[in-house]
Amino acid sequence: AQSVTQPDIHITVSEGASLELRCNYSYGATPYLFWYVQSPGQGLQLLLKYFSGDTLVQGIKGFEAEFKRSQSSFNLRKPSVHWSDAAEYFCAVGGLKGRGSTLGRLYFGRGTQLTVWP
Amino acid sequence: DAGVTQSPTHLIKTRGQQVTLRCSPKSGHDTVSWYQQALGQGPQFIFQYYEEEERQRGNFPDRFSGHQFPNYSSELNVNALLLGDSALYLCASSLFVASGDGETQYFGPGTRLLVL
Numbered sequence: 001a002q003s004v005t006q007p008d009i010h011i012t013v014s015e016g017a018s019l020e021l022r023c024n025y026s027y028g029a030t031p032y033l034f035w036y037v038q039s040p041g042q043g044l045q046l047l048l049k050y051f052s053g054d055t056l057v058q059g060i061k062g063f064e065a066e067f068k069r070s071q072s073s074f075n076l077r078k079p080s081v082h083w084s085d086a087a088e089y090f091c092a093v094g095g096l097k098g099r100g101s102t103l104g105r106l107y108f109g110r111g112t113q114l115t116v117w118p
Numbered sequence: 119d120a121g122v123t124q125s126p127t128h129l130i131k132t133r134g135q136q137v138t139l140r141c142s143p144k145s146g147h148d149t150v151s152w153y154q155q156a157l158g159q160g161p162q163f164i165f166q167y168y169e170e171e172e173r174q175r176g177n178f179p180d181r182f183s184g185h186q187f188p189n190y191s192s193e194l195n196v197n198a199l200l201l202g203d204s205a206l207y208l209c210a211s212s213l214f215v216a217s218g219d220g221e222t223q224y225f226g227p228g229t230r231l232l233v234l
Contacts, residue, residue: 004160036225043122043208044161044225090160094223104151104212104221105174108160 002027004091006109013081014117021076021112023091033074034092034106035065044090050074061085086116120145122211122226130232131199139194139229143211149173150192151223152184153208161208167192168214196231204233 005024013019025031032051036044048059055067065076074091094106123142131137143150149168153161163176167186186192190211196203207230210223 034222041230043124043227044210046222046224049222092160104149104166104168105163105176106151106153106161106210106223107163110158110160 002093002107004093004107004109006089006091006112008112009110010113010115012115012117015083016080019076019078019081019085019114021089021091021114023074023076023109024072025074025091025093025107026072027093031093033065033067034094035059035063035074035076036090036092038088038090038111040087047076047089081114081116083116083118086114088113122209122224124207124209124226124229126229127227128230128232130234132234133199133201135199135233136195136197137199137231139196139207139209139231140191141194141209141211141226142191143209144224147211147213147224148190149212149214149221150186150190151210151212152192152194153210154178155206155208155228157205164194199233201233204231206230 003026034049035047038044047063048057050057050067058064063078088111090111091109092106122144125140151166152164155161164178165175166173170186181197183195206228208228209226212221212223215221
């Protein structure tokens, strides 16, 4: 069964510190991977995505993520966090091809709430 | 370039009532997906519409139904509302890719539904 695990429910970092948010997935075919960010009371904004090719992908707002097939992981990183990065971050997988494809459907993790201390 | 829009932004209903939520996709997109996000949870897939037909459905009861119009906009209808239907309802639009490679979904701001 397809699933996404974000093991950290809440992370607190100081402004200027580095950040890594973890994401592990379980999937039966080639995954397409996404990170979205949600500010309080808002919808989801796409940060970055991985479809194929270079396993290190760059996104908006200085974020990057690395796909590691051997670890079934797609961790999100930022070298220096800003106070405006405080939000909830969701990892998602979807867009599979092949037998039993659930094409178009996204599976989300439960999210990681990021708090930034000044 | 307008993004995904949803209406209304907030809604309060009582148990047993029916509700209709609306979504207009991003310009150039032809596919609309609906998600339910309960408090403290990640979004859960309800269904997806393409060419005015339901292309895929998640694990939601028949009380949840939808429609897509020729202009690609969409409605989500929920009948016989339950307290547990209280959630943020998100609409996402995308452009159908025939090869199946990497459709990217862009989300609207959501409609917050409270059932009393």
